[in-house]
Amino acid sequence: MGVCICNTLRFVDYSLCLNFFFQFYVCGYRLKPKKNDQKRQKEARFAFMTKSEVDHLEDGYRWRKYGQKAVKNSPYPRSYYRCTSATCGVKKRVERSSDDRAIVVTTYEGKHTHQSPVMPSGRFSAIASTFVVPKQMAQSHYQQPYYHNLPLTTFFDSSISPSPTFLQERRLSS
DNA sequence: CGAGTTTGACCTGCGC
DNA sequence: GCGCAGGTCAAACTCG
Ligand SMILES: [Zn+2]
Numbered sequence: 001m002g003v004c005i006c007n008t009l010r011f012v013d014y015s016l017c018l019n020f021f022f023q024f025y026v027c028g029y030r031l032k033p034k035k036n037d038q039k040r041q042k043e044a045r046f047a048f049m050t051k052s053e054v055d056h057l058e059d060g061y062r063w064r065k066y067g068q069k070a071v072k073n074s075p076y077p078r079s080y081y082r083c084t085s086a087t088c089g090v091k092k093r094v095e096r097s098s099d100d101r102a103i104v105v106t107t108y109e110g111k112h113t114h115q116s117p118v119m120p121s122g123r124f125s126a127i128a129s130t131f132v133v134p135k136q137m138a139q140s141h142y143q144q145p146y147y148h149n150l151p152l153t154t155f156f157d158s159s160i161s162p163s164p165t166f167l168q169e170r171r172l173s174s
Numbered sequence: 175c176g177a178g179t180t181t182g183a184c185c186t187g188c189g190c
Numbered sequence: 191g192c193g194c195a196g197g198t199c200a201a202a203c204t205c206g
Contacts, residue, residue: 072194084178
């Protein structure tokens with residue numbers, strides 16, 4: 001399981017980590033469709049686990065909720081969202097983990113056909129461009145702090161399996 | 175009124 | 191076929 005640790009969990013941190021894993025999973029090599037698996041030509045998807053008390057995490061895109069279902073063996077429901085952009089059919093679902101109520105699992109499905117409405121300008125884009133370095137992503141067991149000019153320290157372990165990636169919030173005592 | 179949410183009904187694949 | 195579980199639709203509703 002890949003691990004990404006943030007000291008604080010603000011919008012920038014969350015969307016950066018998200019962007020990062022999006023690049024890794026959806027734009028990266030993981031997307032090799034098998035030959036006789038044409039039935040499973042589903043959209044690329046990846047999961048993201050976040051330790052958070054809030055259910056709805058800001059990720060830079062706008063979402064319209066289109067459903068909610070109870071999850072089997074879990075006291076918490078799962079919510080279904082679609083990207084509000086007309087031409088973009090990206091979906092995500094959000095649910096709280098049944099074992100650990102502190103953790104929110106977000107699963108993204110598909111590729112945005114457009115830029116994030118809040119990312120493209122200002123300091124965010126500058127940060128994002130340093131953050132996304134595909135070559136280094138491909139390395140295994142990248143143990144060094146990946147980026148630490150921000151008030152956060154982001155590690156990752158790229159022995160990432162299809163299992164959810166774990167983004168953990170760790171508050172600074174300040 | 176527009177944009178987004180709520181919520182029960184509906185659909186579909188799968189195992190029995 | 192039946193029932194369940196996951197996923198989606200859409201009418202009603204809320205709120206600015
Ligand atoms: Zn989109």
